[in-house]
Amino acid sequence: MPSASQRARTVQASPIRKLKPLADQAKRAGKRVYHLNIGQPDIPTPTEYFEGIRHAAQGVLAYSPSQGLDETLDALSEYYRTFEISLGREELLVTAGGSEAITFALLAITDVGDQILVPEPFYTNYNSYAQITGIHIVPVETRAQDGFRLPDKKSIEAKITPKTKAILFCNPGNPTGVVYTRAELELLAEIARRHNFYLISDEVYREFTYDDAQAISVLQLPDLDDRAILVDSISKRFSACGARLGVIASKNASVMESALKFAQARLSPPTLEQYGLIYLLKSSHYQNFVREMIAEFARRRDLVYAELQQMPGVLCPKPQGAFYTIAKLPVAEAERFTRWLLTDFSLDNETVMLAPAAEFYATPGKGRDEVRIAYVLNVDALKRAMKILREGLQVYTTEKRA
């Protein structure tokens, strides 16, 4: 039998999903499992999205242009204008989700063997995009006890080599919940200018900010047009994860032309889904939808943060954005604790599923006592899940101490 490729052997199986068999087993045994481990929101997709699809669902379901339908590009241009970001059609490319946007951005600016800097902990699938494109992620350390803020310029520059082609970051941040300040973004911009490379900003959680935090786009930074690449997705802001619609946006014509060549190879992003998005973005309702959804997530964030603060030994910086938080737990091995919650623990026949945070670090050994919590359930379910977590932690730490 011929063998699988080396890259297939080394690319990670989805780590967020690797404990799924244990959750399935728990459910088969009759336990209810609260899923705080994945970023699939429970909010119904706006009806306008589905209406747009219904209107277009007829005739020949043809390829759209590789760049996206002109109407999609125009609707997106209007959307970005509400953030005072001005983008012409040629500065936009519609992709099959944020995943494809990041892959095309990397293909456009890196060659095999190149490096990119990524603040860690980071969204684990970045590892797979690096593997697919044959490049290496060099982590820039951030820590729970510092609120996952960026380190100083010297620490970041120490990671730069002649092979560094970009800094890739997620803002607002998955998995940290951090929203970068203008000073932090200016620091990254200054480094990109000085070392003549790109900033790739993953802004799929743009609207998910709380309290006074505000997400600043990489395209809003001054004197950075040649170096700024925005990758985006409608998955979270319109609760349309299954649509597979994302965006690459840049003022750098060479980047956009390069990305388009790779986009032409896959012919077209999904066509009907684009009609859903166009209809939604043209409706007056969509900004209300987002506002109400964010208000709901703010309530969830408040609840989860307050509950975590009351758990003995738990350290959790206050998340300002996205819908995740990383919590440092009073356990040596968060993955073992996560497994134990599924296999050995229940409270009134219910338990919770968390994502062990070590998966979000590139540096071996980091984050082993941390978990990522996605607050994607309603407030009542979250209350219950937090109670189960608190009780679970108490039982687990008592048992282990005994």
Add this chain to the structure above:
Amino acid sequence: MPSASQRARTVQASPIRKLKPLADQAKRAGKRVYHLNIGQPDIPTPTEYFEGIRHAAQGVLAYSPSQGLDETLDALSEYYRTFEISLGREELLVTAGGSEAITFALLAITDVGDQILVPEPFYTNYNSYAQITGIHIVPVETRAQDGFRLPDKKSIEAKITPKTKAILFCNPGNPTGVVYTRAELELLAEIARRHNFYLISDEVYREFTYDDAQAISVLQLPDLDDRAILVDSISKRFSACGARLGVIASKNASVMESALKFAQARLSPPTLEQYGLIYLLKSSHYQNFVREMIAEFARRRDLVYAELQQMPGVLCPKPQGAFYTIAKLPVAEAERFTRWLLTDFSLDNETVMLAPAAEFYATPGKGRDEVRIAYVLNVDALKRAMKILREGLQVYTTEKRA
């Protein structure tokens, strides 16, 4: 300004689309252009597909599993069963179109610098998938004057090196219209067994066969389970190019596990589109739809072939499958002729757009006097287009001779 990547500079812009500006110019000047240059069929998508989408268009538009919905896998399994191909869920993976299927298949079995053999002329986007995955295409020559049949074993084996990981082929063939015989497929299978590598069979045109030709699937060949990888798409057979739904199927568990890891990185194929496909495949109508569509394409094939046979100096093997044919023209440079048709020629203010076939060859200089004709228009439009082509050829060859 930082530079684009080397791979972005060398990957081709879509060659089939590169003459588009000339066609646009012709249209602006009031000319009607018959598009024989692209494989976008004009047949309305089955209504059942849209009905399935309408039923599912509500609630939370969530990610589907990375492998595809269980219902999609089961519906596909039933579909393949009608070809006496037995596939369990774990032997199927739903992709975003045939493009993603090929890319994942290559990622699963090759590493950077590896080679694959591909009979040329071949679908040009194979070049881009090779570029994206960092591998090299080694062409195996086939010729119009031999009806694009495969060469003998020795000629194929002469191309094999220690870096050869697969033979990738399209059957029925785009752009040749060739349907491989059992003997040809057995030859490829024998080579794959002997040299311990894979066969990747692109079967997106499975149903598109004419006269007595029948497409044999790579999964129907004996003693090849470990080496056979089927890549597929619903784009052509259900006239649903914009759906972006494809398939990888293999009995080799390691290949499927490897492909799934890359699929997990992009999270999910489009969800609603899968509900369209499930509904369509469950309907009793879909086989009739395909049968009627093929009958229509057979009429188109007959017409185009008969017309081409009557044009002086044109050589065109009779296409047995897909909806393309390659014609050798009595011109030195088919690309120049194609441009001339758009810029300098018209018949009653109408002209045709062809795809210069040199784009479909990897070997420099090959196919320069050939074009690919996609017979994706109705019979009346094709009649008219063939008349324009005949007149155009006559004027062009007379002018050039003068």
